[in-house]
Amino acid sequence: MQKKTARAVRPPQSQNKPGTEKKMNPVPESEPVNQSGGKLQGKVAIITGGDSGIGKATAILFAQEGCDVVIPYLSETTDAKDTQTEVEQLGQKCVLIKGDLGKEPHCKKVIDKTISEFGKLDILVNNAANHWESKSLEDITTEQMMKTFHSNVFSVFWLTKFALKHLKKGGSIINTVSVTAYRGSGHLIDYASTKGAVLAFTRSLSANLAEKGIRVNAVAPGPIWTPLIASTFSKKKVSEFGSDTPMKRAGQPNEVATCFLFLALEDSSYITGQVLHPNGGEIVNG
Template identity: 55%
Template sequence: MSSGQEQTLPPQVQDRQPGHETEMNPRPDYEPRYPGSNRLQGRTALITGGDSGIGRAVAVLFAREGADIAIVYLNETEDAQATKQLVEREGRACLTIAGDVGDPGFCRSAVDQAIQRFGKLDVLVNNAAEQHPKGEISEISPEQIDRTFRTNIFGYFYMVQAAMPHLKRGAAIINTTSVTAYRGSSELLDYSATKGAIVAFTRSLAQKLAEQGIRVNGVAPGPIWTPLIPATFPAEKVKSFGANTPLKRPGQPNEVAPSYLFLACEDASYITGSILHPNGGDPTES
């Protein structure tokens, strides 16, 4: 991203991942844009990384459409409590669960807690992620590779494994991948690799679960204004975040959440193994 690009955001950084929405300026826009129409009435959804960013927008939109919500988050308690209040504002129940999706034992515990609270699980959204840019491949430590893969793709396997005993015909799994899976990223080699793995995982799992009537799809966002951005990049890069898209700006979480809703509800009853691309016009998807 060149320094000559137009400013899209105030320069800012956060010193820890996955970042905190409460510290962002401006705050991401998570508010659903339309009244609900009961497209998820009576359903229960578990959303990893559900405390902020895309996960928060998905949680609030699903709640507006009638779903009860369990959100999994690492340690951003203030953001998680804010999301819980937003879900409850929509008239639905919300369970918050703190822990590391890279731990298979935690994933089993999180699903068990959701089942204990709501009695069932209809939609699983794998969304938690981390990224650590490096200028050279030699700078990527084994520990970083392990950590990125453990959160971004191992966690998806673990959550699906934990959820499968509870998912019935008509259930949906939605995995968050990224535009970087299609166009790459010279500074995010390990992150991009995990996002490519998520695409293959999604397409393969869709084939595996089709006979059980469980649909599996993915969403590949472009540059979206979430806490991960100021927690990842230097202030000068944040300043022009999203300027290189055809729409010349970053997207907001509430511009991405409807893709998840579509894939979660019966509107997408004949869609499985597919990826949606809310990315500001990037032409690289396939």
């Protein structure tokens, strides 16, 4: 169903409480914006880090809704090809781009190749990130700090900057932040700092782009079972991962992907500058 157009200007009007919709001018829009299935038909999305974890689950879910996807990934080619296969089995195109998003020229290459392949870009999901556990601030070298910020913050800035001239009204930018952006992390100090930066970037850019009709939102996962977890922490921490949440378990990538889908859809057309929190029940007031 097509949306009505004139939303900003309404004639003066009043009613006795509690009021009735039929007397309102214009009448509030209550019908579903889109019907279920194929909600992203004909759309093109870039999903960084889509080779595994949350990015993979999001790529598959987007494809299920009719979206072609571009997956920039760092090095795990086997995982990336597995994701590509699953996307293509759903009848959608999937372009893989290997390389380091912490380098500005590669970010430009990702956007250029997307436009070359598809001629447009509708959705940008800045999801790729990295972290290293450190017991104290003194253990974090300048090299590690720079690497974390290049991977997690600069990549988001560069990709978004190069994507903007191709995103049109109705476009959506969705950034992955983290519960650590809200409560911090004693052993992931540099990582939590980058996620705080991406959170501020999300809110600032949303205000900047609101009049252009491009929405900017974020998803802040809690403990989610991904390869980054298994490759970062000790065996004991991995075995207990997520057990300290109110739900007493880690989440699965497909329990987070639905947040990205919602924020990519016109279903969330009145939401920008906001964050969804799939974190197992932790209250973070953000």
